[in-house]
Amino acid sequence: MPNQKTTKITIDPVTRVEGHGRVTIHLDEQGEVSEARFHIVEFRGFERFIQGHPYWEVPVLVQRLCGICPVSHHLAAAKAIDQLHGLMPGDLSPTATKLRRLLHYGQVFQSHALHFFYLASPDLLLKGDTPAAERNIVGVVMANKDLAKRGILMRKFGQEIIKAIAGKRIHGVAAVPGGNYKTFTPEERRFFLDGEAIPSVDTMIEWTQETLQMLRQYHETNRAWLDSFADYPSGHLGLVGAQGELELYDGQLRAIDASGQRTLNDVPAQDYRKYFGEAVESWTYLKFPYLKHLGRADGWNRVGPLARLNVCSHIGTPLAEQERQHFFGFSGHSPVNRTLYYHWARLIEMLHCAEVARQLLNDPEILSDDLVREGQRQEEGVGVVEAPRGTLMHHYRADEKGQVTWCNLIVSTTHNNEPMNRAVKEVARRELSRQQEITEPMLNLVEIAIRAYDPCLSCATHAIGDMPLRIELFNHSGQLIGQRTKDSCLYNNPLDV
Amino acid sequence: MTRLNPELNMNPLESKPANELLLIAIGNDARQDDGLGWAFGQAMEASNDFQGEVVYRYQLQVEDALLITGYRTVLFVDACREELPMGFAFTPLQADADFGFTTHQLSPATVLALSKQLYGAAPQAFLLKISGTAWALERGFSKAGAHNLASALNEAEAFQVAKE
Numbered sequence: 001m002p003n004q005k006t007t008k009i010t011i012d013p014v015t016r017v018e019g020h021g022r023v024t025i026h027l028d029e030q031g032e033v034s035e036a037r038f039h040i041v042e043f044r045g046f047e048r049f050i051q052g053h054p055y056w057e058v059p060v061l062v063q064r065l066c067g068i069c070p071v072s073h074h075l076a077a078a079k080a081i082d083q084l085h086g087l088m089p090g091d092l093s094p095t096a097t098k099l100r101r102l103l104h105y106g107q108v109f110q111s112h113a114l115h116f117f118y119l120a121s122p123d124l125l126l127k128g129d130t131p132a133a134e135r136n137i138v139g140v141v142m143a144n145k146d147l148a149k150r151g152i153l154m155r156k157f158g159q160e161i162i163k164a165i166a167g168k169r170i171h172g173v174a175a176v177p178g179g180n181y182k183t184f185t186p187e188e189r190r191f192f193l194d195g196e197a198i199p200s201v202d203t204m205i206e207w208t209q210e211t212l213q214m215l216r217q218y219h220e221t222n223r224a225w226l227d228s229f230a231d232y233p234s235g236h237l238g239l240v241g242a243q244g245e246l247e248l249y250d251g252q253l254r255a256i257d258a259s260g261q262r263t264l265n266d267v268p269a270q271d272y273r274k275y276f277g278e279a280v281e282s283w284t285y286l287k288f289p290y291l292k293h294l295g296r297a298d299g300w301n302r303v304g305p306l307a308r309l310n311v312c313s314h315i316g317t318p319l320a321e322q323e324r325q326h327f328f329g330f331s332g333h334s335p336v337n338r339t340l341y342y343h344w345a346r347l348i349e350m351l352h353c354a355e356v357a358r359q360l361l362n363d364p365e366i367l368s369d370d371l372v373r374e375g376q377r378q379e380e381g382v383g384v385v386e387a388p389r390g391t392l393m394h395h396y397r398a399d400e401k402g403q404v405t406w407c408n409l410i411v412s413t414t415h416n417n418e419p420m421n422r423a424v425k426e427v428a429r430r431e432l433s434r435q436q437e438i439t440e441p442m443l444n445l446v447e448i449a450i451r452a453y454d455p456c457l458s459c460a461t462h463a464i465g466d467m468p469l470r471i472e473l474f475n476h477s478g479q480l481i482g483q484r485t486k487d488s489c490l491y492n493n494p495l496d497v
Numbered sequence: 498m499t500r501l502n503p504e505l506n507m508n509p510l511e512s513k514p515a516n517e518l519l520l521i522a523i524g525n526d527a528r529q530d531d532g533l534g535w536a537f538g539q540a541m542e543a544s545n546d547f548q549g550e551v552v553y554r555y556q557l558q559v560e561d562a563l564l565i566t567g568y569r570t571v572l573f574v575d576a577c578r579e580e581l582p583m584g585f586a587f588t589p590l591q592a593d594a595d596f597g598f599t600t601h602q603l604s605p606a607t608v609l610a611l612s613k614q615l616y617g618a619a620p621q622a623f624l625l626k627i628s629g630t631a632w633a634l635e636r637g638f639s640k641a642g643a644h645n646l647a648s649a650l651n652e653a654e655a656f657q658v659a660k661e
Contacts, residue, residue, distance in 0.1 A: 064527070141611060148611075152560045
């Protein structure tokens with residue numbers, strides 16, 4: 001029963017994240033938010049049921065963790081399996097490495113396009129009083145048709161790169177132990193360069209620049225909100241290249257604290273277990289990774305586009321580097337701890353991805369048939385990539401028969417578990433405390449904070465079946481006084497990720 | 498004539514040249530009856546009578562609004578949990594900008610509405626729902642699901658025969 005004395009609850013559907021989660025908000029007797037948590041309530045079984053499979057099957061199997069970023073899982077696993085096969089990343093042929101890079105950058109480009117145009121743009125483009133039922137991509141289409149059309153073609157471009165290299169847009173096969181499965185043909189390359197069948201890679205760069213321009217203008221007129229919303233100190237983690245540059249496919253691990261001091265100084269990604277611990281809590285299936293030497297309380301980090309921009313020294317492509325400098329110039333300091341700046345960072349990464357794709361597409365070496373190398377079997381392999389949502393770690397051991405005996409996965413959304421909880425708490429306290437009426441737009445602000453991280457809860461837990469997201473509000477005596485949920489199923493169909 | 502739904506007197510396979518038909522099969526064959534839509538698509542592709550194109554989707558996305566603009570007729574096929582009297586239901590689909598839980602997946606009606614909004618044209622569209630009962634992470638259909646799939650295919654095949 002609702003608490004009649006204190007609060008009237010109006011909560012509407014919670015939307016636009018991938019997966020199954022729940023937010024609980026507890027109010028004390030004065031109506032202050034005393035606790036707010038983001039729970040992941042599905043169980044992940046992947047680390048167990050991968051055991052016993054031949055190691056060469058792993059890059060294909062683990063793609064089923066996710067329908068949004070299967071390429072990231074495929075490549076993280078492939079890098080680990082290369083090591084079981086006796087090959088470090090530098091041992092692969094230049095062609096295999098470049099094709100994997102092109103695949104990965106195409107994947108990040110399409111995933112970021114999906115998030116920005118389909119999921120996040122309603123938060124930015126539609127006014128706060130827009131009805132919940134219209135606060136979605138359909139609403140964006142109504143408000144800005146050209147932007148929506150462009151978003152579709154930009155995502156399509158990334159997906160076509162995946163299809164050309166892996167055979168399918170989702171759950172294709174590109175990497176094999178020690179290299180890549182198929183060559184890239186001149187016709188496939190032309191498809192992305194000439195602009196006839198689809199807009200060219202040059203157009204992708206141009207459109208991303210224009211979208212960034214639009215976002216900069218948006219920041220100028222909405223600065224107060226963007227700068228203060230869910231702004232809280234945190235560590236940041238990501239891969240960097242040999243010169244400290246932004247790196248998404250292969251590099252060293254770097255972390256900084258909220259003031260920018262290094263807390264992890266460019267260590268080999270293969271050594272991650274020396275540095276990372278994983279804590280558990282009784283109220284969620286999602287673990288809490290942290291840097292061991294800083295402890296559970298202080299060692300957590302944000303990951304993803306904002307974190308990557310914070311940890312890198314520069315970006316290795318000129319247009320994105322220019323945008324990075326604008327970004328830090330606008331924010332006034334580094335690192336940036338403002339949650340909504342994730343969207344801006346995401347667009348800068350899109351520009352970088354398009355620039356890298358253009359370089360690779362014009363590189364004659366990607367057409368070579370030198371695809372696979374052989375090595376000496378090893379017992380253990382670690383693969384780390386920067387997935388669209390952040391640092392993704394795959395770790396496997398295999399026996400002498402080649403069967404996987406042990407597996408550990410730390411996915412991007414797991415790293416962002418503590419940061420998302422902090423964001424939820426921050427926004428709930430600021431927006432919901434002592435309110436006479438808690439309305440849907442207020443609760444939507446909680447969702448906006450979660451959405452900025454682009455969480456993939458299916459990845460983090462491998463949820464099976466329906467994936468509703470629910471917000472629950474409790475009064476001081478623990479009574480549930482309001483909840484809102486929305487079933488994910490269409491036509492009662494348990495759709496997949 | 499329509500065998501799939503006698504009350505509607507319309508059928509995408511009848512009204513348009515076959516090469517103007519797109520069948521979008523939705524589902525996941527690793528989850529038992531969630532693969533019914535895909536199985537229907539595969540059976541149609543294997544049929545000599547079917548001359549449309551088939552694409553397979555885990556879930557519908559915004560870009561499918563662009564895809565369907567290239568066809569006069571689109572048939573969405575998906576498994577469902579509803580218990581349907583015939584084991585399946587075939588209905589015309591109206592554009593409707595309804596909104597589900599997440600834009601990681603859209604309904605067929607929303608895809609149709611987006612196509613209309615963005616590109617000014619929405620093809621004639623139909624939805625075929627096939628009832629399922631089991632959704633575990635396994636291959637193979639439940640007895641009821643397999644029966645319902647066969648019923649839907651019988652109707653489709655019967656129609657193909659009738660057309661000749």
